[in-house]
Amino acid sequence: xxxxxxxxxxxxxxxxxxxxxxxxxxxxxxxxxxxxxxxxxxxxxxxxxxxxxxxxxxxxxxxxxxxxxxxxxxxxxxxxxxxxxxxxxxxxxxxxxxxxxxxxxxxxxxxxxxx
Amino acid sequence: xxxxxxxxxxxxxxxxxxxxxxxxxxxxxxxxxxxxxxxxxxxxxxxxxxxxxxxxxxxxxxxxxxxxxxxxxxxxxxxxxxxxxxxxxxxxxxxxxxxxxxxxxxxxxxxxxx
Numbered sequence: 289x290x291x292x293x294x295x296x297x298x299x300x301x302x303x304x305x306x307x308x309x310x311x312x313x314x315x316x317x318x319x320x321x322x323x324x325x326x327x328x329x330x331x332x333x334x335x336x337x338x339x340x341x342x343x344x345x346x347x348x349x350x351x352x353x354x355x356x357x358x359x360x361x362x363x364x365x366x367x368x369x370x371x372x373x374x375x376x377x378x379x380x381x382x383x384x385x386x387x388x389x390x391x392x393x394x395x396x397x398x399x400x401x402x403x
Numbered sequence: 404x405x406x407x408x409x410x411x412x413x414x415x416x417x418x419x420x421x422x423x424x425x426x427x428x429x430x431x432x433x434x435x436x437x438x439x440x441x442x443x444x445x446x447x448x449x450x451x452x453x454x455x456x457x458x459x460x461x462x463x464x465x466x467x468x469x470x471x472x473x474x475x476x477x478x479x480x481x482x483x484x485x486x487x488x489x490x491x492x493x494x495x496x497x498x499x500x501x502x503x504x505x506x507x508x509x510x511x512x513x514x515x516x517x
């Protein structure tokens with residue numbers, strides 16, 4: 289049981305390049321989330337998904353796209369990277385069962401630098 | 404809109420001393436409240452959460468937090484700090500019907516001095 293995994297762990301991009309971050313969870317969770325973490329700002333929600341084939345915008349969605357073609361995977365794409373997207377990206381998942389206070393389980397993060 | 408404020412971006416305590424990390428929230432509806440901890444170069448993990456019922460919540464590693472509705476606060480405490488408690492701590496809030504979205508505070512970095 290690996291929990292939430294993220295690929296890659298580190299990446300350096302040049303301005304204008306594109307890339308996709310992969311998040312995978314093996315807990316059969318319905319909800320999945322992408323956050324970015326910047327110093328002094330905590331974690332901010334980029335996009336989230338409440339089930340396979342559905343996605344929604346979070347607090348800071350501009351410049352990012354997501355897809356959830358399979359229940360266990362949630363992809364975050366940057367079409368044209370900008371230096372302002374330099375950050376640490378975290379994926380999380382949580383179960384539908386129970387209530388809205390269910391724990392979110394986090395991956396180890398991807399550190400992205402855009403030059 | 405809801406928000407979370409953590410007072411003190413950095414807190415230092417001596418080993419064995421009381422740990423107090425402050426969290427206040429702003430909300431027009433009853434919130435669910437969480438504390439998460441992040442150790443260096445790792446993801447976040449849940450310390451404790453308040454849903455309903457007892458306002459004093461106990462979590463892992465000897466931490467506890469008290470929900471005070473009148474003060475809109477959810478401060479985190481530990482009676483005696485240990486070196487292994489050094490980490491960044493995040494307060495977060497969610498609401499019923501919010502698709503489990505969490506709104507995080509800006510975090511408090513805890514340093515434990517020998």
